[in-house]
Amino acid sequence: MTDTDQTAPALVDVTLRVNGVEHTRTVEPRRLLSDFLRHDLRLTGTHVGCEHGVCGACTVLVDGDPMRSCLMFAVSAQEHELTTVEGLGTQEAMGPVQQAFVECHGLQCGFCTPGFVTTISAFIEENPDPTLEEAREAISGNLCRCTGYQNICKAVVRAAEIRRERSTSSTEAGERA
């Protein structure tokens, strides 16, 4: 992949909608989505691990689907709705997957965590009540070097449970209202 082209190409304007907010930045046309998010938008929750689509640490949601942001150009993410780990909840109001990772001690160094959180958030939308086997399958494309995965598996199942509990209680609240 040696690139001997030493001239920088002309810059382009890229407009992305991330976590519900629109941002425009002027960047090189081959600016990776991961770099755009991290460097240009300072959304550094998206982590870059292997840089070629194997580890999954940089996973973000593109129209709700998990995508490796290190394998995507920022320009090609225009016209799509992007969600990063920062858009899935806050410390005060965590998303179900975030809460499950905290409860289950599903992290150690935390570097792979955002990629797992985004991946699993999309997964439990599609599969609200997964078996442990399905949970393992869902995260088989993400690497963690610290935990040995046991607690991450537990967190997938627990996240689905939290999501169901929350939708039940919000339905009940709606019925009472």
Add this chain to the structure above:
Amino acid sequence: MSRLSQRPDDAVVGRALRHESADLHVTGRALYTDDLHPRTKDVLHAWPVQAPHAHALVTDLRVAPALEVPGVVRVLTAQDVPGTNDGGIKGDEPLFPSEVCFHGQAVCWVLGETAEAARRGALAVEVDYDALPSTLTLAEAIAAESFQGAQPTVQRGDAPSALERAAHVFHGETEMAGQEHFYLETNAALARVEDDGRVFVESSTQHPTETQEIVAHVLGLQSHEVTVQCLRMGGGFGGKEMQPHAYAAVAALGARLTGRPVRLRLNRTHDLTMTGKRHGFHARWRVGFDDEGHLLALEATLTSDGGWSLDLSEPVLARALCHVDNAYWIPDVRLTGRVARTHKTSQTAFRGFGGPQGMLVIEDVLGRCAPLLGIEPHELRRRNFYVDGQTTPYGQVITQADRVRRAWDQVATDGDLDRRRAEVAEFNSTHEHARRAIAVTPVKFGISFNLTAFNQAGALVHVYKDGSVLVTHGGTEMGQGLHTKMLQVAATTLGVPLQLVRLAPTRTDKVPNTSATAASSGADLNGGAVKDACEQILDRLAQVAGERLQVPAAAVRVVDGVVVAEGTDETLSWAELVHTAYFARTQLFAAGYYRTEGLHWDSSVMQGSPFKYFAHGVAATEVEVDAFTGAHRTLRVDIVHDVGDSLSPLVDVGQIEGGFVQGAGWLTLEDLRWDTGDGAGRGRLATASASTYKLPSIADLPEVLNVTLLSRAHEEGAVYGSKAVGEPPLMLALSVREALRQACAAFGASGTSVDLPSPATPEAVFWALQEARTGARAQGHVDPGAGPTPALPDPDAPERRPESEVAVDDLAGA
């Protein structure tokens, strides 16, 4: 019970708490070193020019073309170094080399307005090389006698004579590959210059003090002019104990020369091709047993692949030699170690620090000899366990032999091993193309830095007027949960709720002269220091509380934030006490210090008691092997592990699970390959990405993994009765390798001894089982008879006399 180990009722230590930064991690708010530059103005980015030769002289370096590239600001070369042009501590790692010693070594660094500009600039730098012959493999290095550093020997008794008397004597060779750390966060640094020229470096480093020292000596500064901070690391595993220094120094040099902040982040390819890995080892050995299978003598020479420079290779080798015994009594021993010099990355610390390699040797010996002795491997292992009062080959007395036996028995019971062994036999007799096996292996791992001087730590604890507490200590957080444990220690010692205590990032201007967060010692050492600081403050507060409550200070206790005292029903809140104490002019902060007592070690003769205690564990692993492909699955693992009285059970179990899986990766999946051919790519790392270097994924996880903490495991003389946990569990994975060996053997006739390469990848397992099935013998097999003498140390090799020991000897002599 010692004051250090005694734990109050309802202590915060011992509770199963979540990771202290969990909230930040799951929401993406936790900052790592490379998250800082987008929040910093006017940053320059550094990019290396990497040499395309394993060994070559740099005959010319022309940077002018790079300066023509738009966005390139400067090229850093050897001429720019105001201090010492060396990125290590041994003086053998030139930062800007004139002689290239491994493929991918950086010869200079380009600074650009963007990383992309710096990358283009690096492509434009013109370098002329004069290629030289290279040594790549351990076999080449041994044949060429290409060694570096000391060649120590651990010796007890007279192994050659004991071998002559032994009923059964075997000899063989064992070779094991290294391992890439693959921390998910690559090495990163961000340096800036302060108003008066001081340098502030953010670095992803396990050893901030040493990073500070290297930055200072490269820049020609004193240590007080350099501050290093480590917020946290995205994994370290030993890979950031020494490797980060040079990169921090390059960033700092760039900042000093340009006046602008400089960010240096290795991309994944840089990190894989430039930073050191776990040492691969070769061992030649001969061993003697009596008729009952008791070990009588072992002679072995271990040669590690040190790569191009020494860095930590000597201490890694020392720990390897101190772990060849593992949990076994070997009366007569001679163990010699050598470090090969090869034209590869400089191999370095990696979780276990030579311990795993040393232990693998003896487990390999036992696993290969058991069938030849006609003894079941698990029986052979148990028969050779230490008993209390025996000493290790380096002279340390064994005092907790029962812990290995208790863990062993509990694994057998919890894992229902007798029944399952029968089931395995049944399975094997009814399946033509698959075999199963269960192996059990013990771990006895020495805790403390081998070098006595490093077993010290400091902490700084502030109590603010509102009662809140800020803790700084010398250890770094890399995911292992050290900060969580330190919060628990501080809350326990002060007797306050956890929410009152916060941790500040690790930095060298808060706590100086720290040791690396390494050797599993982080909680032992820093916990002792945090506890000491808290006790100093508490003693002063007790005086004030005693006056307020009209009781002797010694009667005062703080329990969950409430100040109580014997002899009175009156109480005070913690906040009230602190408030009063401030106005009574009481010092509400303290520097704590801890050093491990009772250690001594002499590197020149490799004798002493280098370890405060041993951490123990036992794992039983069942595997299944497929005859057609060598593919293998781990069906079930049962672990009982000794963490003393756990400081933080969730953290400790997480370390055990993670360590085991990482060890299994090293032994069965992770396969580092270099181009060892004669072509232009000789010396190139062929597995320089996550797509060619196989890391354990969830698919490789055991189907069942049961982890239990050993009960009745209080550790006298360690912080709140706990034990270290970072490294020891990695070696539990040797049970996977031994189970694979036994499964391969089960394809052959009874008594088949299997020589299993490491890593035991499916390919390696296939050839091993094929050999067992056909009864073929291959070179390198264990053979009866004493065989050749494992190489003796070179008398001309330098003596190892670390400066830490020289200084203490001088003191004693004075």
